[in-house]
Amino acid sequence: MSDGRVINFGAGPSALPTDVLEEANKGLLNFQGTGIGIAEISHRSKEFTAFLNEAESHIRTLLEVPSTHKILFTQGGGSGQFSAVVLNLLARHRLLHPQLKDEERVMDYVVTGSWSKKAMQEAGRLGGGRVNIAADARRYSNDGKAFNSVPPHDDYAFSADPALIYYCENETVDGVQFSDDLSSPASFPFEKLTQGALLPLVADYSSSFLSRPIPRLADHAVVFAGAQKNLGPAGLTILIVRQDCIVDVDAAAKLGATPVPITLSYKTLADHSSLYNTPSVLPIYIAGLVLRKMSDGGGLQVYAQSNRQKFEKIVAALKNGEEKDVFKAKVKDGSVSWMNIVFDVPGEGRQQKFLDGADKRGMKGLAGHRSVGGVRVSLYNAITQQDTDKLVGYMNEFVADTV
Template sequence: MPASRVINFGPGPSALPQSVLEKATQGLLNFNETGIGIAEISHRSKEFVAFLSNIESLIRTQLDVPSTHSILFTQGGGTGQFSAVVLNLLARHRLLYPELTADERVMDYILTGSWSEKAFQEAGRLGGARVNVALDARKYSKDGVSFDNVPPHGEYAFSPAPAFIYYCENETVDGVQFSADPSAQTSFPFARLPRERSGLLPLVGDHSSSFMSRPIPHLGEHAVIFAGAQKNLGPAGLTVLIVRHDCLVDVDAAAKLGAAPVPLSLSYKTLADSKSLYNTPSMLPIYITGLVLERMQELGGLTYFEALNKKKAEKVYAAIRSGEERGVFQGKVQDGSGSWMNVVFNVLGDGAESRFLTGAEEAGMKGLKGHRSVGGIRVSLYNAITESDTDKLVGYMKNFVSEAGAQAFGVKFSC
C-alpha cells in the first residue's frame, strides 16, 4: 500500500478496493478499448450498454434475484428513494384500490434508526395516505429516546392492509441491524407481515449500507429494495433498485384517478422501460461499481463476503467487550441488534474520545468519528475493509485499553 493511503473506516463515501481504483484509472483514459474514457463516452454506446447489462447480471446472480424483479439504476441516493417509494407505491395502490380515500390508505413504517425516521418524515410531508408507525424502537431503548435495539417480533403493530411496509435493514448512524439469524427475535418479522388480497407482500427495504454484504432474506417477496452504492459497491451518485414487476405501474393513469403526479425521472416504470437510460446515468460510479462486482464474483460472491464480514464484526465487538470490562469502552447497541457494517461505541473519560481518534489517525486509520447527531466512535466495516485492516484496528483498540488501564493506576505505559 502506498504511504499516502490510509485505512478508511468512514461510513460513506467509503473505502474501495485498491485494485479496483487502479483499474478505474485506466478506464478514465480508455474504457474497454474504445479509446474513449468512461467519463466521456456516450451512455448509449454499445460498449456502455453491454457493461450496464453485465452489472445487472452480476447483481442478479450473486443476490439470486428472481425473474419477477427488475434491477434498475438511477440517481438521487437513498434519500431520493424516500420520496420515490411513496409516489410509486401510492400510485400502484390507487390503481388497485381507486375507491379508497387518503385516510383509508396507510403506509406502515418501522423505525429502528435515524434513516428510517427520515424516510417516515418524508412520507408524512408528501401525504396522500395516512402514516402508521408499526414500530418505534426508541420505546424499547435503555434511555427511552435512543435507537439502540431491534425489538422482539411481538412488538410490531402492522396495519391490516397497508399500501406498503417500509424498513431500513441497517441503520448506518445508530449501528443497529436486523439479525441474520432468522430464529432470533431481533431478526426481521417476515412471518407477521400482512399481505394483500392477491397474496403479495408490499414490503420495501432500504438496504443502502448493507447491500451486497450478505444475502437478503425473502428477497423475492419484496416489492422494492433500494441501495445507494457508496457503501459496499462504488462511489456516491448511483442508486440500485430491485423492483417487483407489479410495482412498475403507469403513474399517469394513477394520477388521473387522483394519485399525486410522479416526475418521470422518479417513475420505476420509466426507468424499467428505458433500461435505466431514460436520461444520462452516473457513468463513472456505474463503471466502478461494475469493477467491484466483478472482483466480488472472482472472490466467491456473497458466500465469501458474508463469512468475512461476520468475522470482522465479531473481532471488533470482542474488542469493545474487553474494553467495557476495563471501564474504557461502552457499547451503544443492545445485544443481538448490533450492525455488522457500522459498529458504534463510546470511549469513556474526559478527552478520551479525542485521544482515541488522534491516536488512530497517527496510526493510519481515519473515518472513525461517530455521526454528528450521536457522537462516539463508529467503525464502518464495508466489503473493502479487509480482515488485516480490521486486525490493525483491533490491535490499536487493545493497546488503547491497556494504556488507559495503566494510566488509571499511575503506571507508565509504552507500546
C-alpha cells in the first residue's frame, strides 16, 4: 500500500477507521480549538467533559440504553472487570442478604471459552462466595477440553438467588459467540432465568461491543467492554450498570463484605461522572470520534448488517475450503463468531504457507491465539467489505492452488 498501511485482521488492539485516525491526529496537536493537544488537556476542562458527555450520549442512543442504567468509563480492560463485577455484586448481595455466610453466596458462571474460564477463576480466587458453573461448553466437544460451541439451553443450571450470573457474549480466542437470534439454540437462555426479578446478569461484550444490538439489554445488571476491538485504543473500558447495582460498598464492608478498592467501585465512578481520577483521555477521544462516525453513518443497524455480510463471506470461503479438505473449521455451525472466525489449515507446512501468503498480500494479524494456534480472522467494525473481499479472494485462491 502506498501509505504503508496494511489490512489488520488482528484480534486486538483492533483496526480503526482511517478517517478517525486522521482526525485524531489533528486533535493530538489542537483539541477543538483549545490550542492544547488531547493528550495534554485537563480531563476536567469544559471541552473534554462536554466531549465525554457526547460519547456517553452516542452509546445510549446507539444501543438504546434505558434510563435505568448508567454508562461509565474506566480503565483495566475486561480482565479488570473480572474482579470489579465480583466485588461490587457481592457487596450488593451482602446488603440484600446480610445474614448469609460466604459459602452460602453463589456466583453463577457460564463457561464457553478461554475468557469466561479466566473470569470464573478470578471469582474463585477472590472468594466471598461459592462459584457454580451453570453451564460448561467443554462437555460438548469431542475431547471434553475444547470450546467449540454454545451449550444447549437444557444444559444450564442457574442458582436460585445468585450474587451474579456471568457470561461472555463472544469468546475472542475460541471463536464462539452466542446467537443474537433468541429463537436459536445457541442464544443465551434468558427464559431459564427467574422472571420478574432484578437479575444480577453480567455480560462481557469486550470483543463484540457495538457490532450489533445487545439482546434484552435492559435485563442485564452489568455490561462491560474493553474498547480495543470495535471502538478505540486499549486503555478504556465501558460499563453499562443498572442503578440498583451501584451500591454503597463501604456499608457492605461493615457487614462483612470484601472491601472494594475505591477506583473499582461503581458508586465511585457514578458519583464522579467517571472523573474520580484521570480517565484514559486519549482513548476516550478516539472512541468518541468512532461513536460520532457510527451515529452519523446510520447507527448500529447499518454496522450490524455490514458485519453479518462480512461474516457470511468468510464462512462461505471457509466452507469451500472444507469441502476440498484444505481448511477445517474449529467451531460448530450456529456458534461461530461474527467477530473472530477460527480455523485450521491441515497438512505439513500449509498453515504457515497460508499466513505467509496473506502477509505478502498486505493482510496481517491472522495467526490464531498462541494458546490454540490455527488461523483467526477478526472482523471488527473497521474492517471494510473491500478488506473482507480481498481475504476471501485469497482464501479461494489458496484452496485452488492446494487441491
